[in-house]
Amino acid sequence: MLANIRIVLVETSHPGNIGAVARAMKNMCMTELYLVQPKVFPSAEATARASGADDLLANAILCDSIQEAVADCEIVIGASARSRSISVPELPPRECAEKMVVEAQDKKIAILFGRENSGLKNHELDLCQSLLAIPSNPEYSSLNLAAAVQVVCYELRVASGIEAAKPKELENPLASSAQMESFFEHLYQTLDEIGFLNPEKSTSIMRRLRRLYHRTNLDTKELDILRGILKKSTAVLHKKI
Ligand code: SAH
Numbered sequence: 001m002l003a004n005i006r007i008v009l010v011e012t013s014h015p016g017n018i019g020a021v022a023r024a025m026k027n028m029c030m031t032e033l034y035l036v037q038p039k040v041f042p043s044a045e046a047t048a049r050a051s052g053a054d055d056l057l058a059n060a061i062l063c064d065s066i067q068e069a070v071a072d073c074e075i076v077i078g079a080s081a082r083s084r085s086i087s088v089p090e091l092p093p094r095e096c097a098e099k100m101v102v103e104a105q106d107k108k109i110a111i112l113f114g115r116e117n118s119g120l121k122n123h124e125l126d127l128c129q130s131l132l133a134i135p136s137n138p139e140y141s142s143l144n145l146a147a148a149v150q151v152v153c154y155e156l157r158v159a160s161g162i163e164a165a166k167p168k169e170l171e172n173p174l175a176s177s178a179q180m181e182s183f184f185e186h187l188y189q190t191l192d193e194i195g196f197l198n199p200e201k202s203t204s205i206m207r208r209l210r211r212l213y214h215r216t217n218l219d220t221k222e223l224d225i226l227r228g229i230l231k232k233s234t235a236v237l238h239k240k241i
Contacts, residue, residue: 002160004104006032007149008069008112010120015040017116019049019057020146026053028153029160033060034069034110066112066124074107075100078120078128079152081142090131097155111152116145172219183223184210190230194237 007025012018018038025033033056035041041062047054063069070076077096091099100109111132114120119142125131134143134151143151175183188206191197197205218226 001101001104002030002156003032004107005100005109005156006034008034008036008066008110010036010066010112011115012038012145013116015043015046016049017145019046021149022050022053022056024146024150025153026056028157030153031056034063035060036063036066036069066127070110070127072108073110075103075109076128077111077130077132078125079111079113079132079148080120082119088128088130090133093132093134093152093155096132097159101156101159113145113149170219172221175218175220175223179220179223183227186227186230190234193234
């Protein structure tokens with residue numbers, strides 16, 4: 001479905017930015033890159049900044065006009081930092097991405113990114129059904145071109161529901177509720193035995209300790225270590241007595 005969404009860069013001046021865009025796209029599983037009259041392309045600088053995403057550069061489609069780049073698209077979105085007087089809806093990236101991944105099931109979509117120094121012109125924005133604005137510092141709202149593409153592609157990837165890289169498997173499973181309860185019982189007995197618990201305050205202390213240990217998501221190995229410490233401390237106490 002992301003294959004139906006293309007990134008269109010309009011008259012990009014710095015080839016390094018084109019490379020960085022290719023990298024940003026490939027990181028997020030986006031493949032379709034269109035270049036409208038780039039100042040310098042192909043370029044060694046673009047390839048260097050693409051850093052392994054040069055397949056996207058090699059497959060990039062060069063166009064003479066935005067019209068040509070979006071001709072077969074049913075939906076065109078313009079990414080713009082500046083709030084425009086044009087009365088087209090302006091969406092933040094998350095909302096826009098959520099809508100676009102649904103539309104992309106049976107439509108082609110283009111997202112336009114403007115020139116580094118002057119963005120997109122009003123007559124170019126006239127081609128767009130909506131604008132996409134990344135919320136940013138109102139006094140310094142313009143992101144680097146590739147950074148703006150990165151934010152948008154990230155939101156598209158999340159919205160498309162592609163499974164993100166799985167978190168690393170835990171070395172040991174997390175302690176179960178039953179294991180935690182048995183630990184708390186052990187902890188209570190030990191604290192009682194060593195004379196730490198004041199009968200009037202024992203309930204509130206135990207509640208605080210529960211909260212503390214629950215916060216740390218103990219795994220079974222860590223729980224074993226804590227229980228080992230409890231066992232040892234009572235053993236030492238009994239020896240002394
Ligand atoms: N100086 C230009 C901005 C150029 S940044 C201007 O004032 O318009 C290059 C491109 O990155 C912009 O045309 C736009 O497509 C995108 N971009 C940068 N910041 C953005 C933002 N906050 N929201 C949406 N797109 C942004």
